[in-house]
Amino acid sequence: MEIIDNNKLNGAPENSAQNNNAPEKSVPEGDHPGKDKPRRGYLRLKLGVLAAVVLSMTFLSFILPLRPTVSEAEKRELAKFPSFSMEALFSGQYFSDISAWYSDTVPFRDLFTGLSSRLQHLLGTGAVRSGFSEGVKGDDIPDIPTPDQISTETNTAPVSEATTAETTTEAPTEEVTEEMQQLSNILVYGDAGYEYYYFSQEPSEKYVSAVNRAAELLAGKATVYDMIIPTSTGILLPDSVLETISVSDQAKAISYMEALLNPLVKKVSIFDTLKEHKNEYIYFRTDHHWTGLGAYYAYVKFCEAKGVTPVALEDCEYRAFDNFHGSFYTDSGNDPALGNNPDVVETWLPKVNADITITDSNGNTFSGPVIYDETNNSTYNKYGAFIWGDNPFSVIENHNMESGESCLLIKESFGNAIAPLLIYNYKYVYVMDYRY
Numbered sequence: 001m002e003i004i005d006n007n008k009l010n011g012a013p014e015n016s017a018q019n020n021n022a023p024e025k026s027v028p029e030g031d032h033p034g035k036d037k038p039r040r041g042y043l044r045l046k047l048g049v050l051a052a053v054v055l056s057m058t059f060l061s062f063i064l065p066l067r068p069t070v071s072e073a074e075k076r077e078l079a080k081f082p083s084f085s086m087e088a089l090f091s092g093q094y095f096s097d098i099s100a101w102y103s104d105t106v107p108f109r110d111l112f113t114g115l116s117s118r119l120q121h122l123l124g125t126g127a128v129r130s131g132f133s134e135g136v137k138g139d140d141i142p143d144i145p146t147p148d149q150i151s152t153e154t155n156t157a158p159v160s161e162a163t164t165a166e167t168t169t170e171a172p173t174e175e176v177t178e179e180m181q182q183l184s185n186i187l188v189y190g191d192a193g194y195e196y197y198y199f200s201q202e203p204s205e206k207y208v209s210a211v212n213r214a215a216e217l218l219a220g221k222a223t224v225y226d227m228i229i230p231t232s233t234g235i236l237l238p239d240s241v242l243e244t245i246s247v248s249d250q251a252k253a254i255s256y257m258e259a260l261l262n263p264l265v266k267k268v269s270i271f272d273t274l275k276e277h278k279n280e281y282i283y284f285r286t287d288h289h290w291t292g293l294g295a296y297y298a299y300v301k302f303c304e305a306k307g308v309t310p311v312a313l314e315d316c317e318y319r320a321f322d323n324f325h326g327s328f329y330t331d332s333g334n335d336p337a338l339g340n341n342p343d344v345v346e347t348w349l350p351k352v353n354a355d356i357t358i359t360d361s362n363g364n365t366f367s368g369p370v371i372y373d374e375t376n377n378s379t380y381n382k383y384g385a386f387i388w389g390d391n392p393f394s395v396i397e398n399h400n401m402e403s404g405e406s407c408l409l410i411k412e413s414f415g416n417a418i419a420p421l422l423i424y425n426y427k428y429v430y431v432m433d434y435r436y
Contacts (some may be wrong), residue, residue, distance in 0.1 A: 003036035039160040055107035069107055090199060138248040139196030144259045180241065183332035189232075190192075190342040193328025194233040199248035208260045215264035222408075225305060226261060227268040227298060228254045229290070233284035235274045266303045271300045284343045287326020289383055292346045294384060295417035302418075304427065311424035316348035318408045321374040345369050345382040350424035353399040358391050362434055370396055370420045386416035392436035396420070403427060410434055 032222035069080075081395070082088065100250035176406050180189050188196045215224040233242075234250030251271050274282060274290075274297060282294030290298075296313065324343040332338060349371050357367045360401055374385045387394055390413055404427030412435060422429045 010248040024074050025114075041415045044314065054369060079249055082157070084334050137246070139201045141249060141256055142201070144256055172285050180245075183335050186327075186328050186332045186335075187245065188335055188337055190236065191337050192232070192236070192283075193229055193287075193332060193335075193338055194237060195288055195328070197231055197233055197247050197250055197253075199253045202251070205260065208257050211264040211265055212260075215262050217262055223266060223306075224264065225266045225302060226258075226336065227270060227302065228257060229298070230254065230271050230274065232290075234271070235278055236283060259422070266305050268298070268302050270301050273297055273301050282345075284324070284326055284328075285341055286324065286329040286338045286343050287383060288328060289326070289414060290417060291343075292348055292386070292417050295414075296348060296421060299418050299421040306425075308425050311350045311421060313348055316350055316421075317383070319347045319349075321345040321347075321377075321382045321385055323379050326383065327377045330380065343382075345374065345385050347385050347420070352423060354396055355399075356387055356425045357395045357397075358388055358407060359393040360391050370423065383413075383416070387419050387431060390412075390433050390436070391431075392418075392433055394431040395422050396431065398423045398427050405429065408432060 008288050071429050079097075079100050082094055084094065088094035088097070180187060182188075182434070185196065187196065197213055211224065211226050218224060228252045233247060254269070254271055258269060263268055272295060277294075279290055280293060282297065300310045322342065322344045324345050325339065326343065329335065329338045354370055355367055356370045357365060359365050368388070370387060372385050372388045374382045381389070383389070387396070396419065405425075406428040408430045409419055409422065409423060410432050411419070412433065415431070415433075419429060419431050
């Protein structure tokens with residue numbers, strides 16, 4: 001124990017009368033101040049090691065080749081170093097952008113975020129065991145309109161008061177079973193992840209209007225087919241689970257949107273088809289996409305609507321890429337239930353002489369096989385086997401056809417898995433991702 005002289009602390013002179021008259025203070029035996037020297041040395045060593053680690057990390061973070069440009073776990077491009085301009089400099093935006101770049105591109109970013117998520121999971125700070133998405137609501141899904149209720153100009157039903165935000169569906173209050181847990185925005189049920197679907201009337205009707213407009217503009221030149229793809233939540237989760245969580249009815253939502261489609265649009269309804277195959281491997285457990293098999297069943301329905309023969313699976317080249325951990329795994333904080341059951345990305349490509357030419361986000365063009373070899377790629381990117389992942393524009397050519405029809409597939413990432421199958425029926429398959 002260390003004894004501190006209060007007079008010294010208060011600034012009293014050492015030779016003051018008060019000090020001279022004060023009784024002599026002794027150090028208890030065994031508590032000599034010299035015994036603290038080893039402890040202080042140990043503290044200095046710890047501080048030195050900590051400072052060395054911080055300085056080393058700071059030094060490494062400034063080595064540009066170590067800074068990532070893409071997050072494989074989050075499947076996105078990271079912030080770029082900003083271009084200099086006098087306007088950005090004087091407004092302060094230039095330094096704000098440098099700060100954003102610096103924090104977004106820390107070396108070994110995916111490793112650190114993964115460790116952080118796993119630590120949160122172990123501590124229980126990242127998991128909410130009940131009350132899924134409390135307070136989150138979806139719009140009430142209107143009843144399917146009759147033909148006379150649909151506007152002939154936009155081919156959409158008028159928005160009624162019954163679909164405003166004030167009349168949305170309340171989240172249920174039933175208790176969640178032990179089989180379920182919410183991790184971040186992901187529902188984990190058993191060994192599979194699921195995402196919440198909330199119907200929103202305004203964007204749904206904007207989507208329908210866009211499809212209808214395309215059909216009108218292309219009337220007599222091309223046929224527009226529309227396929228609305230449900231997520232695994234609406235297909236695979238039992239009704240007993242759906243009744244206890246706050247999600248919108250996907251079957252009803254899709255039926256409503258399909259009812260608003262212009263007669264010029266050929267509907268490819270796949271909800272019931274996927275339901276019939278729900279016991280098969282048609283959706284991934286650790287990712288939000290459907291599998292190659294799920295896409296194949298949707299492709300067969302498209303061929304029925306078009307009146308052509310689909311390729312048989314046995315007439316395709318089969319490849320599989322294992323150890324896939326998708327978006328549900330990363331969004332859940334690397335949940336062990338998902339991590340211990342990785343997915344397999346199965347692909348089927350018609351046995352024709354075909355290749356793909358891709359234009360990437362930077363305007364670069366390159367060609368290669370339709371199915372990308374993901375054998376040695378990151379566990380997070382295996383879905384990129386289908387047409388090399390998401391790109392603004394791609395062209396698949398069937399060299400076995402001297403002439404034939406062409407199609408344009410306007411898609412988001414679900415369309416990747418169906419694109420390779422279409423080459424069996426077309427000379428050219430043009431693929432456009434509207435997000436890019």
